[in-house]
Amino acid sequence: MVTSTLRMRPFSDAYLDAYLERNAPGILSSVGCYQLEGEGVQLFDRIEGDYFAILGLSLVPLLDLLRRHEAIPL
Secondary structure (H helix, E strand, C coil): CCCCEEEECCCCHHHHHHHHHHHCCHHHHCHHHCCCCCHHHHHEEEEECCHHHHHCCCHHHHHHHHHHCCCCCC
């Protein structure tokens, strides 16, 4: 199991309203309504752990598993 932690930075309601206006409707389909690969990274002041797990899939352990089962080249 992979654990990742994101800590939101303080921001004003006006900043949040403007962020939502600039990024909707695209972010509305994302869990938490942010996308770290875009402007959403500015909502946080600390990100710890596996970046890919935050995006939805812990990629490095998955690739290791696939290599061990010879599903992808070593």
